[in-house]
Amino acid sequence: MRQKAVWQKLKSFGSFCLILLLLPYIVTVFVRGKDFKPDKENGTVYVNVRKPKGNTGFTQIESTLDMAGMTENAGSKMYQEANGNTEDGSLIAEVLWKDYFAGILAREVPVDADMEFLKAQAVLVRTKLYQDLDAQKSDNPERKILDVPYLTRQDLEEKLGGTDIEPFYGHLLEAIQATENQVLFYQDNYAWTPFHQSSNGMTRSAQEVLGVNTYPYLAVKECPLDKEAEDEMQVITFEYKEVQAKCQPFLVAVAEDEAAKTYEASDFEILSYDSAGYVMQMRIGDTICTGDQFRDALTLTSSAFSIKDAEGKLKLTTMGKGHGLGLSQWTAQKMAQSGKSYEEILQFFFEGTTLTDGGDISEKIE
Numbered sequence: 001m002r003q004k005a006v007w008q009k010l011k012s013f014g015s016f017c018l019i020l021l022l023l024p025y026i027v028t029v030f031v032r033g034k035d036f037k038p039d040k041e042n043g044t045v046y047v048n049v050r051k052p053k054g055n056t057g058f059t060q061i062e063s064t065l066d067m068a069g070m071t072e073n074a075g076s077k078m079y080q081e082a083n084g085n086t087e088d089g090s091l092i093a094e095v096l097w098k099d100y101f102a103g104i105l106a107r108e109v110p111v112d113a114d115m116e117f118l119k120a121q122a123v124l125v126r127t128k129l130y131q132d133l134d135a136q137k138s139d140n141p142e143r144k145i146l147d148v149p150y151l152t153r154q155d156l157e158e159k160l161g162g163t164d165i166e167p168f169y170g171h172l173l174e175a176i177q178a179t180e181n182q183v184l185f186y187q188d189n190y191a192w193t194p195f196h197q198s199s200n201g202m203t204r205s206a207q208e209v210l211g212v213n214t215y216p217y218l219a220v221k222e223c224p225l226d227k228e229a230e231d232e233m234q235v236i237t238f239e240y241k242e243v244q245a246k247c248q249p250f251l252v253a254v255a256e257d258e259a260a261k262t263y264e265a266s267d268f269e270i271l272s273y274d275s276a277g278y279v280m281q282m283r284i285g286d287t288i289c290t291g292d293q294f295r296d297a298l299t300l301t302s303s304a305f306s307i308k309d310a311e312g313k314l315k316l317t318t319m320g321k322g323h324g325l326g327l328s329q330w331t332a333q334k335m336a337q338s339g340k341s342y343e344e345i346l347q348f349f350f351e352g353t354t355l356t357d358g359g360d361i362s363e364k365i366e
Contacts, residue, residue, distance in 0.1 A: 099223035103150030118175035119342035196322025
């Protein structure tokens, strides 16, 4: 009897030890699903993504001129809380790499995007992500964090209004796979890969916009088909008082009596354009600002604009959508439809850069 009791205790102890050994696996299966295999052979690499506190969305990736609980969707964990909150109050989420990558593309391209255009866009996005990862210290890879905005499957379903997302999602994954590990390099460094929806008919020179020759591959490129883009031209009218208020943060300080004065047509003047036809400098009262500052202040679609007085209001006519640097998505789509390959598209917009094997994502987060 005594021997049996000892044996029973040994069995209980053994069972307890087995549970301890299996506990990490059980927790992992519960949190990430039974198919979770955290190795690159199985393609289930996760990356850390910053999610702004109290906000389900992000700002557009296109904003590059200033460069200097669990959620389950469609049966898969798109992202999960990981590592807790950061000091700035933002939430760090752990996202499956392929879903994150596809979610970025889904946010930036139209549903009818041609495959060669999608491939070109995938290279641009991967270049940006790899550059961000390589720029972060490798002494603590678990804290390498990406903050490029993306769409979850649920977000995409809402965007498409209930339409089946799988065909589109499948095309995104195909483009990612077809360009596996490919990034753009200029000489020995990652290239800067900005893009925009459509130009005013010509893309801009980075040297003119930024005043430096660091990005000679971002030169003026003629894109006449952009003039046929949807909503290419927009006309907006503002009260002068409204314009003054929106631009207040960068207006020069004036005397108190002048500050109370409402601007009028004579207080607005475009001083210069760049060679692509985008406003470089303009005058607002006593302030000289850039066209991009004015665009951002008024949330214009482009800094390729003209101004005129219209019955005591400021009338602006804009051409194009976006900052005008790098790849024009509208022209890239048209090039793809005409039979151009993604390599040809990239060379047209980023002439002088080279397609390079940037390595597997698992190497970037180690």
